[in-house]
Amino acid sequence: MSTPNIIRPEGWLYHLSHTDLDGYGAQYMVDQTDQRCHFFNADYRDINNAIDDIVARIIKAGEPAGLLITDLNLTLDQAKALDKRIGKMKVPVELQLLDHHATGADCAEAFDWYYLDTDRCASLLTFQAVADQLDETKRELMRQRAEFIDVGDRWLRDHDDFRRAIYLIGLVMQDDHLAPPLKDLKRAYRFHVMEAFFRSHESGESLEAFERNLFEVRKAFLKGRVEKRIFNDENLPLNDKFHMLSASVLDEDFVPVLEIEGVRTGVFFNWPHDVWRGVIMDMMEVRGQIDMAMGIRGNGRLSLRANPGVNAGEISARYFGGGGHPGAAGGELKDNRLRDLAHAVSAIQKTLSAGER
Structure with a gap:
């Protein structure tokens, strides 16, 4: 089964994905391209609210757009409602869903925009969907990284990288000590940690070596985001520095x-x-x-x-x-x-x- 190319709307692509490694991994793949993209994340109970938010943003922008959903399977009722809603939009909106959960089979049969492949995780599907936008070197690198995520997400226990892959799952899910409303910042942090992990893995470092360096990886995210005096203060706990970063960017849009x-x-x-x-x-x-x-x-x-x-x-x-x-x-x-x-x-x-x- 061949994964379709990712939709490429005239305007912005709005990408909704899950809140685990595979969900962020799918967005990490899209982030490697030059497409203009707004990212959103939701767990299953928040899918409807997330879609409401995205649709409201598209309406406000008033320009052609695309809605991509990855690593989230919809119920048939949700898929029907979304299809109808997009069809009634006053601006052209392309719709695409890439997923691997078998429970979405009825939706995949009903709608051509709903692509289901149970043999590959969402990160791998998304990589294949954007592969033609990457140069040869980056394409090979992202293929390896997507396949690595696939090992953990689909629980391929016999694979040599299984332990490392599930370690990365846990790493991405760890508390980042950033304020919950700062979703873009929290996603950027996860991309940062993933990138650091992959570089370590590809260099042949052991997990123990990576864990010893994890403090420096986390601290590096703060560089340029907090004042130098805070960044360099060795008597401030690292978590407190993340709290200070949060406080510096929060306003009444986030904290009434x-x-x-x-x-x-x-x-x-x-x-x-x-x-x-x-x-x-x-x-x-x-x-x-x-x-x-x-x-x-x-x-x-x-x-x-x-x-x-x-x-x-x-x-x-x-x-x-x-x-x-x-x-x-x-x-x-x-x-x-x-x-x-x-x-x-x-x-x-x-x-x-x-x-x-």
């Missing part, structure tokens, strides 16, 4: 700021605790962007951290059925099924309004 009794309060939805703690310290104490930080989970439970002069415990007791210390407190919202950041902000605003009556 609410006024609670005159206190500028940043809202952070479903952040890993260590990242949240590190980022808010920089935003509050160094940059002065907010006076209080509210970390909130999908179950409605929240944590508050405040600068001196702000009593988080009193605020939590007054509005959120909680309490604690002036600098640190906990509480909860009545709504314990929060979908996303917008839903969380809405629930907080309703709680505040009710408490002010």
Whole structure:
């Protein structure tokens, strides 16, 4: 079975892929070309939201575009809805899906834009789709790298590279200590780590040698992205430097700021605790962007951290059925099924309004 060439729209290509090594690997292959591309990643529960976001962006741009989906198999209902939606767009939009999950067989039978091949992972399929855009040297290099990803993703246990391939899977999935909303930065970090790993592997280095050098690999990502004094400060933990990088690029597009009794309060939805703690310290104490930080989970439970002069415990007791210390407190919202950041902000605003009556 021959993999079709990747779609090449007149305008931007919008590439949606999975959130694992194979998903990022497929985007890594497209990134080797000269195509103008916006990348997006989603797990299965977020496919519909991701497609909504992409369609909205295409409509706003108002120019011909392409939607490429890799390493995500759609249900038949999702495929039908997407096909209908793209067909009704006022601007021409090409659609293509490259995947290897057998559960998408019914979709592949129903739609010619849905390409299914269960014998190759998405990274390998995507490489083959873009191979004609690469020069001979890069084509051979990317072929080897795509085949390496295939070993781990399809769990080819008898292959000599199996242990190394599953190591790379774990490496890409490790916490990067970057803020969750910074998806482009987090993807760039994964491309950086993948590139470093492949170079090490291709040079014949052992995994132990790569692991010993991993600190330097991670630190190299920060070069040019954080101030030199931060980059060179040997008394700052590396993870803290990633938190500082996050704080330096976050704004209200990523972290909504609410006024609670005159206190500028940043809202952070479903952040890993260590990242949240590190980022808010920089935003509050160094940059002065907010006076209080509210970390909130999908179950409605929240944590508050405040600068001196702000009593988080009193605020939590007054509005959120909680309490604690002036600098640190906990509480909860009545709504314990929060979908996303917008839903969380809405629930907080309703709680505040009710408490002010």
